Amino acid sequence: MKTSLLALAAVATTLAGPALADKLDDIIAAGTLRCAVVLDFPPMGSRDANNNPQGFDVDYCNDLAKSLGVTAEVVETTFPERIPALMSGSVDVAVASTSDTLERAKTVGFSIPYYAFENAVVSREGLDMANWEGMKGKTVGATAGTYEAIWLEGKVKEWGAGEFRPYQNQADVFLALSQGQLDATVSTVEVAEANVKSGNFKGIKIVDKAPMVPDYVALITLREEYGLINYMNLFINQQVRTGRYAELYKKWVGEGEPANLTIQGVYR
Amino acid sequence: MFNYNFRWNQALNSLPQMLEGALVTIEIALLSMLIGIAVAILLTVFRLSGNRILSAIATTWVEIARNTPALFQIYMVHFGLGGFGIHLSPFLSLLIGIAFNNAGYLAENFRGALKAIPDTQARAARSLGMSAGKAFRHVVMPQMLRISFLPMTNQMVWAILMTSLGAVVAMNTDLYGVTSELNARTFRTFELFAIAAVIFYVITKAITLSARVLAARLFRY
Numbered sequence: 275m276k277t278s279l280l281a282l283a284a285v286a287t288t289l290a291g292p293a294l295a296d297k298l299d300d301i302i303a304a305g306t307l308r309c310a311v312v313l314d315f316p317p318m319g320s321r322d323a324n325n326n327p328q329g330f331d332v333d334y335c336n337d338l339a340k341s342l343g344v345t346a347e348v349v350e351t352t353f354p355e356r357i358p359a360l361m362s363g364s365v366d367v368a369v370a371s372t373s374d375t376l377e378r379a380k381t382v383g384f385s386i387p388y389y390a391f392e393n394a395v396v397s398r399e400g401l402d403m404a405n406w407e408g409m410k411g412k413t414v415g416a417t418a419g420t421y422e423a424i425w426l427e428g429k430v431k432e433w434g435a436g437e438f439r440p441y442q443n444q445a446d447v448f449l450a451l452s453q454g455q456l457d458a459t460v461s462t463v464e465v466a467e468a469n470v471k472s473g474n475f476k477g478i479k480i481v482d483k484a485p486m487v488p489d490y491v492a493l494i495t496l497r498e499e500y501g502l503i504n505y506m507n508l509f510i511n512q513q514v515r516t517g518r519y520a521e522l523y524k525k526w527v528g529e530g531e532p533a534n535l536t537i538q539g540v541y542r
Numbered sequence: 543m544f545n546y547n548f549r550w551n552q553a554l555n556s557l558p559q560m561l562e563g564a565l566v567t568i569e570i571a572l573l574s575m576l577i578g579i580a581v582a583i584l585l586t587v588f589r590l591s592g593n594r595i596l597s598a599i600a601t602t603w604v605e606i607a608r609n610t611p612a613l614f615q616i617y618m619v620h621f622g623l624g625g626f627g628i629h630l631s632p633f634l635s636l637l638i639g640i641a642f643n644n645a646g647y648l649a650e651n652f653r654g655a656l657k658a659i660p661d662t663q664a665r666a667a668r669s670l671g672m673s674a675g676k677a678f679r680h681v682v683m684p685q686m687l688r689i690s691f692l693p694m695t696n697q698m699v700w701a702i703l704m705t706s707l708g709a710v711v712a713m714n715t716d717l718y719g720v721t722s723e724l725n726a727r728t729f730r731t732f733e734l735f736a737i738a739a740v741i742f743y744v745i746t747k748a749i750t751l752s753a754r755v756l757a758a759r760l761f762r763y
Binding site: 353354357358360361363377378380381382415418419420423424427437438439440441442446449450453454455496498 | 552625627629632709712714722725726731
């Protein structure tokens with residue numbers, strides 16, 4: 275009697291002991307992977323005609339869930355909401371084109387890069403802007419909280435002329451540009467091309483590449499979740515190795531080579 | 543389940559920038575109140591005028607200002623007018639949006655205040671030989687402003703809080719704008735917004751308290 279009680283207690287403690295389970299265990303146990311994805315950022319994230327999430331990031335989240343053997347749940351967030359969503363535990367990871375700056379790495383845990391953006395300068399027709407330096411002294415804007423917004427604001431401060439405006443989302447930036455409220459914006463080449471092609475915004479055109487270090491973006495989760503970060507690193511490696519990265523690039527971005535995710539001359 | 547370690551020192555380093563933002567917030571709120579009060583008085587006069595067109599204008603204004611979100615009003619000032627080629631800076635868009643909202647609410651406050659003033663007063667003033675305009679300016683309006691002084695304070699508090707909506711028109715120099723930009727850079731969401739909340743609280747508390755002191759001094763019988 276006494277031994278069986280003890281055994282029962284021992285079993286109960288093992289079952290109830292979540293202390294050692296980390297996020298990776300939790301996701302597998304829950305059977306669901308909740309990804310924060312930004313859905314007004316085509317071609318990385320957007321909604322199709324039936325209002326379902328689609329895009330590179332959405333597929334990437336589905337792939338990650340599939341590899342874990344769980345179902346994916348896409349949670350729409352804006353760029354500024356990514357961190358609160360992670361911290362409050364309402365999502366497990368963010369597959370949201372997050373630039374891996376050192377400043378941010380003090381707060382969240384980054385995987386290795388899973389994509390890299392080049393940025394383009396987009397201006398409007400009827401404005402004489404030959405190259406990116408033509409932005410000097412003009413009213414320029416970008417999507418608040420993005421890598422290119424931080425770069426562009428820095429440039430405006432450096433020039434000491436012109437004005438920088440951070441709009442809340444990509445659509446508002448292009449709306450302001452096509453209305454003539456902005457003279458130019460900087461956005462990823464992918465986003466710029468998708469929006470010029472869509473015809474939703476009249477009179478905008480790509481002028482030049484923006485001369486910045488490629489914008490490497492990574493998956494993010496909580497800083498201390500090493501198990502999950504390790505898994506994500508291997509997953510990204512496998513995506514490239516198996517050709518899935520190139521496949522997704524072709525599907526969402528178009529022909530051509532996807533950006534190289536390694537950096538010459540240094541270990542990760 | 544809250545996975546966050548607070549690191550206050552990093553966020554507190556940004557305090558000077560945030561306080562500068564707070565000054566812009568106060569500036570916008572004050573200006574929007576001055577404009578709002580002036581327009582609200584005008585709308586009140588329109589309504590009293592008995593002219594059908596003028597009072598229709600006033601009613602439409604009040605209806606839109608009170609029955610649509612302030613966010614929408616500010617957005618429309620920037621992008622709505624922008625569609626017609628009228629380009630306002632983020633500062634002006636926010637200021638005009640809030641002033642529009644203030645005017646609508648204050649006009650309604652003034653209407654309530656007018657009801658509390660017996661109309662025999664206006665008639666008495668007229669019988670003393672004052673013109674209708676003079677009677678309004680010297681007899682009715684001062685009492686109207688006195689009665690609606692505390693509701694005006696409320697509106698001022700609202701104006702302060704509404705400045706945070708400026709983000710939709712790319713406003714980045716007010717308290718909310720500065721805070722969210724710092725947040726994008728550092729991801730220290732919770733410290734930064736906690737500090738911003740405290741600053742907002744201190745400003746609005748200071749307004750309500752000083753309004754109470756002011757009211758006690760101004761309106762002694």
